[in-house]
Amino acid sequence: MSDSPRTAVSNPPTQPMQSNLGQGDLIRRSATADLPPPTRQLTAVAKLIDVSKCIGCKACQSACVEWNDTYPEVGENAGVYENPHDLTENMFTLMRFTEWVNPETDSLEWLIRKDGCMHCADPGCLKACPAPGAIVQYSNGIVDFIHENCIGCGYCVKGCPFNIPRISKADHRSYKCTLCSDRVAVGQGPACAKACPTGAIVFGTKADMIKHAEGRIADLKSRGYANAGLYDPPGVGGTHVMYVLHHNDKPHIYANLPDDPKISPLVQGWKGVTKYVGIAAMSMMAVGSVIHGVFARPNRVAPEDEENAEKLVEGKPVPPPNDATTSGGR
Amino acid sequence: MVEKIQPGDAIHPGKPVTVDRYGPGARVNHWITAASLILLAISGLALFTPSLYFLTSLFGGGQNTRALHPWIGVVLFLSFFVFFFQLWRANLPERVDIIWLSKIRDLLSGHEENLPELGKYNAGQKFIFWAMTLLILVLIGTGVMIWEQYFAEYFTIPARRVAVLAHSVAAVLIICIFILHVYAAIWTRGTLRAMTRGSVTGGWAWRHHRKWLRELAGQRKTGPAK
Numbered sequence: 408m409s410d411s412p413r414t415a416v417s418n419p420p421t422q423p424m425q426s427n428l429g430q431g432d433l434i435r436r437s438a439t440a441d442l443p444p445p446t447r448q449l450t451a452v453a454k455l456i457d458v459s460k461c462i463g464c465k466a467c468q469s470a471c472v473e474w475n476d477t478y479p480e481v482g483e484n485a486g487v488y489e490n491p492h493d494l495t496e497n498m499f500t501l502m503r504f505t506e507w508v509n510p511e512t513d514s515l516e517w518l519i520r521k522d523g524c525m526h527c528a529d530p531g532c533l534k535a536c537p538a539p540g541a542i543v544q545y546s547n548g549i550v551d552f553i554h555e556n557c558i559g560c561g562y563c564v565k566g567c568p569f570n571i572p573r574i575s576k577a578d579h580r581s582y583k584c585t586l587c588s589d590r591v592a593v594g595q596g597p598a599c600a601k602a603c604p605t606g607a608i609v610f611g612t613k614a615d616m617i618k619h620a621e622g623r624i625a626d627l628k629s630r631g632y633a634n635a636g637l638y639d640p641p642g643v644g645g646t647h648v649m650y651v652l653h654h655n656d657k658p659h660i661y662a663n664l665p666d667d668p669k670i671s672p673l674v675q676g677w678k679g680v681t682k683y684v685g686i687a688a689m690s691m692m693a694v695g696s697v698i699h700g701v702f703a704r705p706n707r708v709a710p711e712d713e714e715n716a717e718k719l720v721e722g723k724p725v726p727p728p729n730d731a732t733t734s735g736g737r
Numbered sequence: 738m739v740e741k742i743q744p745g746d747a748i749h750p751g752k753p754v755t756v757d758r759y760g761p762g763a764r765v766n767h768w769i770t771a772a773s774l775i776l777l778a779i780s781g782l783a784l785f786t787p788s789l790y791f792l793t794s795l796f797g798g799g800q801n802t803r804a805l806h807p808w809i810g811v812v813l814f815l816s817f818f819v820f821f822f823q824l825w826r827a828n829l830p831e832r833v834d835i836i837w838l839s840k841i842r843d844l845l846s847g848h849e850e851n852l853p854e855l856g857k858y859n860a861g862q863k864f865i866f867w868a869m870t871l872l873i874l875v876l877i878g879t880g881v882m883i884w885e886q887y888f889a890e891y892f893t894i895p896a897r898r899v900a901v902l903a904h905s906v907a908a909v910l911i912i913c914i915f916i917l918h919v920y921a922a923i924w925t926r927g928t929l930r931a932m933t934r935g936s937v938t939g940g941w942a943w944r945h946h947r948k949w950l951r952e953l954a955g956q957r958k959t960g961p962a963k
Binding site: 537539556560561562564570574576674681685688689693700705708714715728 | 753754799885897923938
């Protein structure tokens with residue numbers, strides 16, 4: 408078996424298999440500074456979603472629910488095609504439908520984008536996460552939530568540039584697409600890619616997927632989509648879920664796909680300078696207090712202070728107010 | 738404006754004279770606030786930096802720390818603001834505070850006699866009071882915004898990013914203020930008993946808050962001798 412699966416279409420072998428993703432494959436682990444270097448470098452994988460081939464059948468959603476054994480609530484029809492209405496802790500991927508009038512052709516284009524975790528090379532969720540080992544990144548590019556380590560704080564939600572993680576109200580843990588890490592670990596591709604009837608979702612090495620996308624983009628350009636392109640946003644170091652968009656010059660028309668996603672500077676500042684300056688400031692206050700306490704003379708009440716207080720209470724003469732300023736605001 | 742004498746403040750003649758500074762209600766409030774602030778600092782720091790994550794074990798793990806922290810925050814907010822309404826009048830800034838602050842070096846070098854006579858609080862204490870007030874308001878406000886279990890969904894994610902940053906900055910500041918507050922109470926000997934027994938000695942009041950002592954003596958707020 409090769410280190411990373413090359414396709415999602417193959418069927419699994421019938422004999423039991425060992426997982427091919429282990430602790431030695433981690434390149435990042437949340438809230439962990441001393442992660443040992445990975446024991447090997449896996450070939451980077453990617454899922455490519457060709458928006459122009461998608462027919463909105465939601466087979467990917469069904470496959471996702473089936474494989475991950477989640478039970479999305481039965482919802483209500485609100486007059487839109489999205490079902491459920493948003494990603495949830497039980498729905499890791501969602502077809503988002505946009506009716507867009509192309510101003511150049513004045514024709515209605517029905518844009519369908521499969522939303523879900525993009526598996527960023529520089530994951531904001533992982534950066535924000537305070538719980539050691541709750542979010543990990545494998546050397547093949549998959550970003551995975553390890554639920555037993557998750558504390559449900561919601562920091563990943565703030566870190567994510569794509570609004571993907573959802574916190575369960577039932578078990579207070581965060582959920583999202585795993586890129587079927589458990590399938591990839593045994594040489595299979597993601598369930599959604601396997602289920603897709605039109606080949607809009609394909610899976611393989613990232614290099615192969617970029618090459619595949621180039622062919623698709625050339626085809627789209629030949630059909631008049633001059634701005635067709637690959638969505639692999641550099642602001643997050645590239646992603647391991649990529650889109651072929653027929654209008655790659657304006658990703659936002661696809662249900663608010665960010666044009667230039669990056670980890671928010673607020674999150675960077677919170678996890679960066681605030682943390683280091685904050686810890687330094689608190690430590691200096693504490694250490695400074697101890698040093699002052701040890702070396703400086705304490706401010707003690709003198710015996711004459713007590714005597715003066717006694718005289719004052721007994722109505723005997725005491726030193727007058729020491730200057731006119733003591734009258735304060737009177 | 739004559740500084741109002743706080744209800745409950747009274748002189749007890751004797752050797753030494755003792756002066757009631759905080760009644761039982763204020764002290765109970767103070768210690769609830771103090772305990773909450775310490776627990777909040779520990780649980781908050783555990784989630785602030787991975788090097789202190791081990792502190793979550795004091796609360797029974799990360800999930801419990803995450804669940805308890807906001808509730809302790811509510812306790813602190815309520816107890817502090819009862820406290821606030823007991824103390825705010827005596828903490829209003831006065832002109833004398835500026836003079837006192839301009840001579841703060843004399844205080845630190847042991848020449849408190851060069852400083853003006855003060856009412857119940859000095860400028861440092863007033864600063865701590867108002868800084869705590871402001872920071873607690875920021876912390877409860879931003880804390881609600883990032884309280885994932887109940888309220889986060891009512892705020893946009895960009896708003897929550899601002900909130901979590903403001904929350905951590907305010908938390909760092911309040912921990913610094915807290916250290917300053919505790920250390921000042923230790924350095925100024927004879928202060929801690931104001932928050933344990935509720936009273937200070939007459940000499941302490943004469944030395945640090947002479948105007949307050951004179952007012953109490955002048956208004957005959959003198960309780961029975963012990």
